[in-house]
Amino acid sequence: MRPFKGRDVISVLDFTREEIDYILDKADSIMGLASENPDMLKGKVMAILFFEPSTRTRVSFETAMKRLGGATVDMSEPRRTSIQKGENLTDTIRVVDNYVDVIVIRHPLEGSARLAAEVARNPVINGGSGAEEHPTQALLDLYTIRKEKGRIDGLKIAFVGDLRYGRTVHSLSMALSNYDVKLYLVSPELLRMRREVVEYTSKRIPVEEVDDLDEIIEEVDVLYVTRIQKERFADVSEYMKVKGSYRITLDHVKRMKEDAIIMHPLPRVDEIDYSVDRTPQAKYFKQVYYGLLVRMSLLALILGAVE
Amino acid sequence: MAERELRVSKIRDGTVIDHITAGYALAVLRIIGLTGREGHVISVIMNVPSKKLGKKDIVKVENRELKEEEVHKIALIAPRATINIVRNYEVVEKKRVKLPEIIRNVIRCANPSCITNSGEPVQPLFLVESMEPLRLRCHYCNRVMTRDDVIKQF
Numbered sequence: 001m002r003p004f005k006g007r008d009v010i011s012v013l014d015f016t017r018e019e020i021d022y023i024l025d026k027a028d029s030i031m032g033l034a035s036e037n038p039d040m041l042k043g044k045v046m047a048i049l050f051f052e053p054s055t056r057t058r059v060s061f062e063t064a065m066k067r068l069g070g071a072t073v074d075m076s077e078p079r080r081t082s083i084q085k086g087e088n089l090t091d092t093i094r095v096v097d098n099y100v101d102v103i104v105i106r107h108p109l110e111g112s113a114r115l116a117a118e119v120a121r122n123p124v125i126n127g128g129s130g131a132e133e134h135p136t137q138a139l140l141d142l143y144t145i146r147k148e149k150g151r152i153d154g155l156k157i158a159f160v161g162d163l164r165y166g167r168t169v170h171s172l173s174m175a176l177s178n179y180d181v182k183l184y185l186v187s188p189e190l191l192r193m194r195r196e197v198v199e200y201t202s203k204r205i206p207v208e209e210v211d212d213l214d215e216i217i218e219e220v221d222v223l224y225v226t227r228i229q230k231e232r233f234a235d236v237s238e239y240m241k242v243k244g245s246y247r248i249t250l251d252h253v254k255r256m257k258e259d260a261i262i263m264h265p266l267p268r269v270d271e272i273d274y275s276v277d278r279t280p281q282a283k284y285f286k287q288v289y290y291g292l293l294v295r296m297s298l299l300a301l302i303l304g305a306v307e
Numbered sequence: 308m309a310e311r312e313l314r315v316s317k318i319r320d321g322t323v324i325d326h327i328t329a330g331y332a333l334a335v336l337r338i339i340g341l342t343g344r345e346g347h348v349i350s351v352i353m354n355v356p357s358k359k360l361g362k363k364d365i366v367k368v369e370n371r372e373l374k375e376e377e378v379h380k381i382a383l384i385a386p387r388a389t390i391n392i393v394r395n396y397e398v399v400e401k402k403r404v405k406l407p408e409i410i411r412n413v414i415r416c417a418n419p420s421c422i423t424n425s426g427e428p429v430q431p432l433f434l435v436e437s438m439e440p441l442r443l444r445c446h447y448c449n450r451v452m453t454r455d456d457v458i459k460q461f
Contacts, residue, residue, distance in 0.1 A: 011449070088425075088426065088427050088428070089422070089425075089427055090427050090428055090429065107422075108420075109420055109421065109422045109425055109448075110418060110420050110421050110422065110447070110448035110449070110450070111416075111421050111422040111423065111445065111446075111447025111448035111449070112422045114422075114446070114447045114448075115422050115423075115427060115429055115447060118429075129448075130420050130448075131420070132448055132449060133449075195451075196444075196449065196450065196451045199451075
């Protein structure tokens with residue numbers, strides 16, 4: 001296994017299964033390690049360079065850094081400053097790289113994090129690059145599955161909703177292809193999973209594309225729900241037609257296995273009925289806490305505070 | 308054959324690129340960076356009958372032997388092209404085009420949302436996953452390009 005210190009986190013494909021498992025193992029112990037040594041990242045500074053609005057991911061990274069004793073510099077709206085003056089991403093990264101020890105970047109263009117990592121001397125973490133990837137979300141999703149189901153291997157996992165533009169499902173399906181799982185992709189025709197992701201994943205694990213949630217609801221162990229955005233449809237009536245078919249209600253939960261879990265990368269709008277929140281299957285808010293642990297684990301590893 | 312010889316005389320020294328996909332001779336010149344302003348005599352023959360391809364294009368560049376790395380890029384748009392190096396009217400070397408493993412700065416990524424299409428000072432870079440059918444993976448956005456995506460650019 002390559003050492004983690006100094007590494008970038010751009011794509012889930014940058015990590016082997018062994019390395020992913022190691023990051024998740026470290027997430028199990030990171031709170032304990034942080035309470036023993038709350039200053040393990042003292043003197044380290046993380047830049048949060050978000051070119052797209054975000055609350056959850058930004059706060060999660062910021063909290064993770066602070067809980068390990070590090071500091072953060074939030075440049076969440078660079079649009080207002082240098083970018084508005086016409087500075088390109090390359091120059092922005094070169095400048096910020098001089099001030100900090102690690103950069104977390106979210107950018108609307110695909111490949112942006114890869115470019116940033118090539119330019120920066122310090123490690124770069126991809127906090128979401130266009131519709132392409134969101135690797136730390138995929139890691140925290142794997143961690144949630146492992147914590148809540150006790151394992152990842154042997155599970156049947158369904159993704160529901162917008163699989164075309166949802167970057168979290170792209171990263172997660174590639175990450176899951178390291179494990180022995182069966183994947184169901186449930187979406188309207190227009191929002192089918194990207195071909196290259198299906199091609200990559202289906203070479204490694206069984207993948208089935210399904211139109212109707214009812215076909216698989218009874219057999220899945222993990223239901224991963226994503227939001228269908230209205231703006232993806234040229235015709236609002238098309239949106240109204242598909243919207244309801246991918247909305248999770250108590251009726252769905254009743255038909256699910258008792259020990260199945262429901263996940264969601266959040267923000268949720270109305271694709272999971274609020275009544276589902278009270279069921280034991282609903283894990284989407286716990287997922288947030290697991291995200292904190294995984295990001296703490298990653299930061300501690302990359303900045304060399306733990307091995 | 309006689310008819311073809313009238314159309315295209317033999318060259319004394321230089322490079323003949325044969326079996327170019329019909330209609331793509333000008334694109335081939337563009338891909339190897341020949342503008343005509345270099346001063347070489349260049350013959351471009353398009354849509355001639357071919358046993359192998361039905362129709363094909365041919366490009367002849369006189370007094371210039373194309374280098375290995377120049378010609379292989381041709382495989383992006385004309386995978387069946389052959390390269391003949393001619394010296395004193397004789398073909399001294401004949402080779403088929405073969406794509407390198409990495410294509411740098413020849414084509415653009417077909418994904419409009421790719422960072423390489425946004426004016427950043429970065430050269431597009433593709434990893435060749437397969438030549439037939441053509442599959443190029445963008446090093447930056449990971450999007451896979453096909454031959455159709457490449458041809459549209461020429």
